[in-house]
Amino acid sequence: MKLSPGVWGVVATPFSGSxxxxxxxxxxxxxxxxxxxxxxxxxxxxxxxxxxxxxxxxRREVLEAVADTVALxxxxxxxxxxxxxxxxxxxxxxxxxxxxxxxxxVQVNSPRPDVLAAHLRSVHEATGLPVVVQDYPAISGVxxxxxxxxxxxxxxxFIAAVKAEAPPTPPAIxxxxxxxxxxxxxxLGGIGLLDELAAGSAGAMTGFSFPEGLLACVSAWQxxxxxxxxxxxxxxxxxxxxxxxVRIALAVRKECLRRRGLIAxxxxxxxxxxxxxxxxxxxxRHLAAVPAPAGVA
Numbered sequence: 001m002k003l004s005p006g007v008w009g010v011v012a013t014p015f016s017g018s019x020x021x022x023x024x025x026x027x028x029x030x031x032x033x034x035x036x037x038x039x040x041x042x043x044x045x046x047x048x049x050x051x052x053x054x055x056x057x058x059r060r061e062v063l064e065a066v067a068d069t070v071a072l073x074x075x076x077x078x079x080x081x082x083x084x085x086x087x088x089x090x091x092x093x094x095x096x097x098x099x100x101x102x103x104x105x106v107q108v109n110s111p112r113p114d115v116l117a118a119h120l121r122s123v124h125e126a127t128g129l130p131v132v133v134q135d136y137p138a139i140s141g142v143x144x145x146x147x148x149x150x151x152x153x154x155x156x157x158f159i160a161a162v163k164a165e166a167p168p169t170p171p172a173i174x175x176x177x178x179x180x181x182x183x184x185x186x187x188l189g190g191i192g193l194l195d196e197l198a199a200g201s202a203g204a205m206t207g208f209s210f211p212e213g214l215l216a217c218v219s220a221w222q223x224x225x226x227x228x229x230x231x232x233x234x235x236x237x238x239x240x241x242x243x244x245x246v247r248i249a250l251a252v253r254k255e256c257l258r259r260r261g262l263i264a265x266x267x268x269x270x271x272x273x274x275x276x277x278x279x280x281x282x283x284x285r286h287l288a289a290v291p292a293p294a295g296v297a
Contacts, residue, residue, distance in 0.1 A: 001130045003102060003161040003183055003202070006040035007214045008075065010187070010207035012254060013049045013062060014263040022058050026263035028069045033262055037212055040203070041073040041102060042066065045093070047139050048207045048250055052079045053269040056092060063096040073102035075132050075160075075205075081109040081140060083122050090127040103130040103160040108137075111144040113152035120156055130160035136187070137166050146175035153180055163187055163205050170199040177201070189244040189253075190214050194233055197221045209243060209256035210236055210290055239286040251275040252283070259287055 011034070014026035034042055044066050045051035045059055054062065066074065076093035078086045090104040106123055110116045120131050133153060137143045143166065144152075153159050162180065164172050165187040173196050176184045183202035186192055190208045194217065197203075204214045213236030221229035243252045254266035255275045266275060 001103075001158065001160050003075070003132065003185075004040045004073075005183055005202035005218075007203050007211060007218055008041045008043050008185065008205040009034040009039045009211050010043045010046045010048050010205060011066065012207060012250075012257060012263070013045075013051075013054065014254075014257075014265065015267045015269065016265050020267055020269050022054075022061055023264060024061065024065050026265075027062065027065050030257065030262045031066050031070050031072075034211060035070040035072055037215060039072065039211060039215065041075060042070065043075040043077060043105060043205055045079075046077040046105065046207070047136065048253065049077065050250075050269055050272070051077050053272075059089075060092060060096045063093060067097040067100050074100050075103050075105050076101055077105045077134075078107070078123075081107055081142075083119050086119075086123050087126045090123060090129055094127060094129060101129060103132045105132040105134050105163065107140045108133060108135045108142050108144055108149065109140065111142060111148065113148055116144070116149075116152045117156060120153075120159070124156075124158040130158050131156075132161045132163055133159060134163040135166045135172070136163070146172040147179070150176055150179035153182070161185055161202070161205075164196075164201075168192075170195040173201045174199040189249065190217075190236075190240050191244050193217055193240075194226070194230055197229060198226060207253060208236075208240060209253050209260065210239065213240070213290070235289065235291050239290055242282070242286050248273050248276060252279070255283065256287065259283075 014023040016023040078089040080086045162184045169192045177200035185205035186196035187206040203218045217233035220232035257263045258266040
């Protein structure tokens, strides 16, 4: 039931044309690249997958396209905070991809451990699915101390992992890994990956546009510890930082994916911001410095 350690790619949803329809061709190309470079699995319909902007029909289309393309295990995100709509989203995902689903990713919806535990238990009992708990207050609006979160999850055997995205993430991960027997992954574009690994994380679950850099860092950590991981990750860190700019992170990431040839267009659905043309020259500098090839492998 627990997720494998390593790098879990968070899949962007590509759109095309003035109507911003789901671009299935780009989606297939993107997830095939993830599989080719050796990620542990994929997270589909997450926050950066713009799941909240997709209809139920479009969510099913995305899930089926991904499942038909790759053999990787899939974590499927649920966007709602209420128990009933989360169950509906999870059941749709299970119907669309069957036993390919490794877990449903559910947001922390309450700072009260009893309320959160009851919510997660209800989702599991209604769907039969393992649960990845995502602690992402910037999106959910719910803040909970790491020790309280650990207390809420301690007696729930169906928890497959925790995705810790409440800054500062390293001390939160240290608390969670000390108190829980489940893998804890960092996110936030990989900006804290080195420190999260040092704090005990199992790897990264995020959508940085050069997942090769995440893989290089985590692999180096597993084989050679901190010094090796730092050396492997340093060439990517300026782009990681550039990509995680507040309000335009999604736009920057999608433009990077377009420049790599992994998606055809960088469009995001409103209310997401567009890529600022004033940053074009600086983006080109960052891309030129990244060691991974800029095109599709």
